Amino acid sequence: MILCRKSSSNFCYSQMRDDQLLASIVSETSAQHLLNRYGNLKEVFLYTHQQELERIPGIGKAKAIQLKAIAELVARIIQGEQKSKIFVRSPRDIMDLVSDMQLLRVEQFRVLYFNTKNRLMHVETITQGTVDATVITPREIFSPAVRLLASSVALVHNHPSGDPTPSYEDREVTQRIVDAGAALCIQVLDHVIIGAGTYYSFKEQEAVI
Incomplete structure (x- = not known):
């Protein structure tokens, strides 16, 4: 009562x-x-x-x-x-963590920042754009990582169409960020694209990460 x-x-x-x-x-x-x-x-x-x-x-x-x-x-x-209790071990964990992105009407790009034990430290929305495009740069991704002393990051964005299949631009952006992270000794754990009830993991599907 x-x-x-x-x-x-x-x-x-x-x-x-x-x-x-x-x-x-x-x-x-x-x-x-x-x-x-x-x-x-x-x-x-x-x-x-x-x-x-x-x-x-x-x-x-x-x-x-x-x-x-x-x-x-x-x-x-x-x-x-929640974040002090969260460990991410798989793309499904990431999907569950940002499941609200399935409902967004526009494309949004978030970054998850982790410590050396893969414990979630911070989630930051980097950009929110139109339905078909989001522009991001490695600097926007890794400036918070340096400030937080994060050892790794995971990239997440949604496809409002519901189909998580990556575009050419998605692959290009992923490779650019992975390369920039390697130069800073900050690992990119995965890039997960959120669709309607499903996801695409670059770690699971491609050799980029």
Whole structure:
């Protein structure tokens, strides 16, 4: 049983409905619009773009930024609790770790940073681009690795089409990053492309890694 003090300055947020909780951030009308359109809080916070939120009646740019900031704070709290317990031993582990990428509508490139024991230290989104292209450079990949003293990295990006088959550009980017990592003595463990319920692992399928 969850107990809450009943006072004008202490709200029992855990007992509030989703629409009531959302209305503590935006207006009641805007909260209803959001839930009617997206269905639930997870969709509202995780799978909407700022521009979409700004078009909701009563939201505007300032509130849209606030909603996305809240989503990012929650994501970082969850990652912070989980990452110290996570070891990656296979491409399937990586797939499970970033399974949310299956639902993204645009292509996103993330990098997972590991210590010498393959314990996850950090996950960083390097770029988020259009549906058909994401531009990345080795410097963007390895600057955080040097700062974190990471010994290895894993590359992950999604194909919004659902088909994880790598393109020519995917292979080219992978080779460039592997070569740059070798020069820095930072191993690229794998490059995993996320599709709809499936994945493609460069480590499993190709001799690049």
